Every structure is written in C-alpha cells, then in structure tokens.
Amino acid sequence: MSTPAARILAVGTATPPTRYTQAEVLERFRVANPAVRKLFLAPHVRSRHLYLPAADAEGRPTEDQAALLRKHRKGALALGGQAIHAALEPLGLRPADVDYLCCVSSTGFMLPGISAMYVKHLGFRTSMHRADVVGMGCNAGLNGLNPVAWWAASHPGRLALMVCAEVNSALYIYDDTMATGVVNSLFGDGCAAVLVGADVLPSAGPAPALVDFESHLIPDTWDAMHYEWRQDHGKFSFVLDRDVPYVLGLNADLPVGRLLGRHGLRRRDVRHWLIHSGGRKVIDAIKYTVGITEHDVRHTVGVLGELGNLGSGSFLFSYQRLLREGVVQTGDWGVMMTMGPGSTIETALLRF
C-alpha cells in the first residue's frame, strides 16, 4: 500500500442489553428436538446478547419477516450508534468529524441504506462520502476495510469509519430442525466500528498500519453458505452446509501464504491472529491448516463463547480484546482473517 499508510485509530463495539445463556434461549422457545438442544448446549457458545421476541402460547417467536426487517433496522441504528460513539468519543471526535463512512451488513435489507440512516440520525455531515457493503456475509468486514484503507491512504489527514452492523437474530427461524438450530444456536447480535486514517491525529493506543489485503474465493462451494427464501415461513433462512469448516480450513493457508509471502514473512513472524469467530469447527480447521495454536485464537474463541458469531464485525471484537490485553508491541505483525459465503476467505496484514 502506498505511503502514508492507513492506520486503525480506534475501535468501538456494542451488543444488545439483554444477555441470554443457551439454556435460556431453549427454555424461552421450548425447543424440544434433542439434537437441536445438544447443539445449543455444546460448550463453544455459552451466552449471547440478542434481541429476542416474545413467544406465543406454543413457545413460538412472534416475528414475521416484516418484524425481522424492522428489528434489523432498529438494531443497526441503536447498536451502530453506540459502537460509533465508543470508537470516536475517546479521541474527542464526533460523527461530524468523519469524512468517509462505510457500512457493512448482511442480516437485513433496507433502502435507503444504513449509512444514510446514520447520517439522518447520528449527526454525520450530509456531504460525507458513503458506501454500503450489503449481502457479503461474515467475511464482509474485511471487504469493507479494504476500500476504507485505500480511501484513507489516498486522503491523508482525513477520517474514514467502517461500521459492521449485524442483527443476526433477524435471521432466526424456529422449526425445530438442525438446519435452523445451527444458525439459532451460533449467531449473536452486535456492531463494531473502526476509525481509519493516514497521517492524522494520534490514536489513544496502538494504531496498526493496514499494510496489505489478500482475498480468496472458492466458487466450487457456492452453496455452502447461502440465503434461502422459506415460503413456508415467509422468511429468509440462512443455510450453513456441514462441511463448511473443512472447506474453509483446507483453503485457509492459500491467502495467508500469498499475503505473508509478498512481504517476506513466515507464519512464525505473525504475533497476533484476529480470526472471525465463525464457530468452533471453523476455528479448529484454521488452526490445523494455518498451523497456529489455541493461544493464537484465544480472542476468537473468547468472542465466540461470550457473544457468539457476530457476523461481519466479529474479528473487530477480537481486535478490541487484543488491545485491551496490552501485549501488543510496536513492530509486531498481525493478520486479520474472515470467512464467509462464496465461499470467501479475506485476510489483512497489520503492522503495529
């Protein structure tokens, strides 16, 4: 990437106020299928913060597709606003100081888009440049961060903000099958915002340079993760093939190898791995293919356990935890990695 390098200046996150254990969700919707119950009670996801609807007399959730879309829009505004504030406020910044806004979301569809909603409600300038990355899935945080970094690098002294706004509970369908059980037991609600800039104000903490990006698409596995319209429910359903972890695992070292190879780096030169909390099996597959340890994925696993798979912003929750750990040193290399539909693997190289 051309100098001056774009740097991550701040990160902020937000989740819904109500936290549910897996047992509480099972109880609330009276999930009976023993296989689905087992899925929920597996140890990898312990709790999530969710916008859950009331249940009807049979324990079924009461939301139709219109209610799910409203929930996505309201959640994206509330959580996005909090995450944006959390990123900007410590630096004494306000939304009006931001020059470029990129919003990433795959858990609902709205028009005008989320970035326009944020301008209307959160005090961004009406002259601000905007882009919305919609429908790219769990990997999309890096698909958004890539152009944000380029924009920042080519506009030194100005501020770019990316917001990953996912309300995954707007994708829930309850039919007591394994297919929906996988989704309902795994995904949580949450938003993350990152501020990016080149040659701009000093950050409050570590501000790694976004050195490079590398992408990888596996078109043979087009159907492995996809949205499907369920006529019987009148809702979109997210379908996750059971072989997804292994497909992603087998391919994960390809973009990582290219990304590091371009910079003359080896796996062992990378001190920090910020990997999407896709699920325990995906994390395992990445571990044993890329050759990294449980310690390397501690934040990925921690986010999964406490918050679930948060979709496109998950890796930023891990990034925030890494910074709070206080172990990052100047000169350290880091790799961000996100995986999702396509099947897609996105990577970014960081230099602290």
Next chain:
Amino acid sequence: MAEGSKAEERTARARTVSLHTEAEVAHLRLLRPTITMRMVHELGEALDQLEDHSAARFVVISGVDGVFCAGIDFADFRPDAPMDIHGFHKWEQLLVRVEKLGKATVAAIDGPCRGGGAQLALVCDVRVATARSVVQFDEIHLGFLPGMGTWRLAKYVGLGRAKRLLLQGAPVSAAAAERIGLIDVVAEDGALDAAVAAELAAFGPAHPVATELGKRLLLESYAESFEENIGGFLAAQHRAISQSAFLDTLKKAGR
C-alpha cells in the same frame, strides 16, 4: 544467559552448530559440548532453514567427539549483573520449534547428555544412545531448573521417576534410561550410525503433513481434554486425508 553477539562477530568465529543434508536426512550437529547463547541463535537459524527451505523428512541431532551435549555454558552468565530470564525463554522457544517440526526427529546420543542436552533429547521423537552414554538432569542440584523438562519428563517416565531424576540429579546409564522409557534404543558403542539408520528406516515415508499433525495432537493430548481435542483431531484428519499421501494409499488399495 545474556543476548548473543552480533551476526558479523558470529561469522568471524567458529560456528557452534552445523546443518548438512544427505538425501532425505538433515544432520544437525552440536559442534561444542556446552550450550551458549550463540549456539541458541545458531540452532534457531538451523531451524529457520529446516522449517522454510528443507525437503528433508528426517532430522538427526547429534554431538561430536563423544559428547552429545553437556548442558548450559556458564560463561554467558555474569554473577555481578542482574540475572536475565530472556535467554531461557529463547531456549524454550527453540525446543518447542524442534518438538513441533514437521519432520521425524532422532536424537543420536553418544556420551554425556546432560541438562539442556537432555532437554533437547526429550523434544525429539526418538532417542537412540550408545551404551556408554549417560543421561543426567543436574540443574536442580546446581541451583536452577531443568527448563520445561519439569513439564515434559514425567510424560515419558512417570511422575515418580521424574521427581527422583530431577531432584537427585543422578547420572543414568543408557541401559537404565532405556528401561524407564527415557531412551528408546541402546546401540553398542561405535554402532550409533547403524542404529540411527535403522530407526529412520522404521519411520517409513514420514509424510510431512501427517507427521506434523500426529505430533501436534499427541502433544496437545497433555494439555486438552478429550472433548476439546476431538474437534482438533477431526480438522487435522480432514487435512490429512486431503493430502496426496492418503490419496496414494487409496490408489494402492485399488480405490
């Protein structure tokens, strides 16, 4: 252990290790009897080479002139200066790299195998020693600790024996070490090379991916529960059966 000397000074002096590859076997030799920080650095360079550029499937680690390795060289320490733990950390990182190497590793031991030398032997996959060799963990006797030998030794010999070996620090003959599982094969004096060659042959093809993953899962079995590890196993197994080695096996089986 203080940080080692600079690279240019290093090249001006005799090297402390050598790495020489014949066919599929990389021979890593310790060229001096005791471990200096310079040796730790040069072992690290040898591991860079083995990890990044070597097609060898096997690594044989040996000493020279009738000494495998007699432990730390105290010349790197300055009693009048504050003690530095960083060198010990470097040493442990080095041992982990040997332990995780995606190649089958053999410690070819002739003579004293003491302290850090015994720790190094423990992270190899197989230990072959001549009858005259002696294994000894004498660190605690000398007032310090046998590295993460405290973590590893009991996995080979059991906790009771490990306590005795570490706390008493007594030298153990190759024959006695073999009986308790500390040494795998005892060779007659002068017949080490043949015994090592037989061990290498016994590894067969030593497919790199399957070897690396098998070693990793074995090591993790000590740190993780079965429930935690089985997910890792499935991920590793999927990677293994997607490699050409397993596909060749299927072909040979007429599939």
